[in-house]
Amino acid sequence: MNFILIAVCLLAGITLRSARVLPEDAHRGINAWILYVALPAMSLLYIPAIEWSTALILPAAMPIGVWTAAWIALKFFGNRITPDKQTQAALLLTAGLGNTSFIGFPLTEAYLGHEGLRIAVICDQVNFIALSAFGVMTALKAAHSSTTGGKGVLKTLVRFPPFAAFAAALILPRFFSLEPVVPLLTRLGNTLVPLALFSVGLQIHFSEWRRELKCLTAGLAYKLLFAPGLVLCAALVFQVRGFPAKASILEAAMAPMITSAILASEYKLNPRLANLMVSVGTLISLGTTAFWFLVSRALF
Secondary structure: OOHHHHHHHHHHHHHHHHHHOOOOHHHHHHHHHHHHHHHHHHHHHHHHHOOOHHHHHHHHHHHHHHOOOOOOOOHHHHHHHOOOOOOOOHHHHOOEEEOOOOOHHHHHHHHHHHHHHHHHHHHHHHHHHHHHHHHHHHHHHHHOOOOOHHHHHHHHHHHHHHHHHHHHHHHHHOOOOOHHHEEEEEHHHHOHHHHHHHHHHOOOOHHHHHHHHHHHHHHHHHHHHHHHHHHHHHHHHHHOHEEEEEHHHHHOOOOEEEHHHHHHHOOOOOHHHHHHHHHHHHHHHHHHHHHHHHHHHEEE
C-alpha cells in the first residue's frame, strides 16, 4: 500500500502540473503546511519516544554518520562538482538525509521482519533529529549567507517552527506528558508524507535531468552506494552483528528524504536538483536496497 501511495501522490502532482489545473507556485502553499504544521507535529510526536540502549548505538549513529560524511565530502569535493553554494546545500540536504520511514519502514520489514522494523524506527527518529537540527540550519545558512550574518541565521533558526518544535520535544516531556495531544499530533503528522510527495510531483521536470546530471550522479552515488558501504564498514570494525547491523545498512541505503527536498525547494536551493534526487533516487533505490540486503545477509 505504501508503494501505491508513493505512485499515486507523485503521479497526481505531475498530472495536475502538466494539465495546469493548479497555479505554477501551488507547491509553496503545500510546503508551508509541511514546514510549519506537519513537520513540527512529527517532532513533538516521535522525538520524546526515543529510548536508548547500547545495542542501538550503530542504528542511532547511522544518520549522523551519513550526514557528517556527506558534509566532509562536499567540503573536499564540492567545488569540483559545482561552485554554486546553494546547489551544494541542496546536495547535502538530499544526499545526507535518507527516506528512513516511508520507504525505509516497508522495505526493512519486507527484508528483515518486525525485528528489523524495530531497529529501523530508531534510525528514523535520529534521522529526524538530523533533519530538524542540521538540515534546517544548512537550509537557512545557504539561503541567507549573502544577506545575513551568523547571528541573523541563528535568530532565524530559533524562530523557525520545525527547529522550535524539535527543541520543545526535547525539553517539554521533562516537565509534563504530551500524551493528551498525541492523537492531534498523529493526525497532523500523517499529512506530511502524501502532501510532500504531491509537492515533489508538482515540481518534477524529468526533461531537465540532463542539466543536473553531474550533481545528480554524484549525489545518488553517495546516497545509494557510498553511505551504506560506510555503515557496513563501521559494523565490521565495531563487530556489530544481527539485526542492528542489517537494518542500519538497509536504512542508510534508502533514497533521499522527501522532506529535505521540500526544505531545499522552500529556500530556493536548486529545487530542480532536490526533486530529481528524490524522484530518480526512489526508483533506483528499489534495486540498490535489494543489493545491500544480499550483502548484509552474507556478512552478518
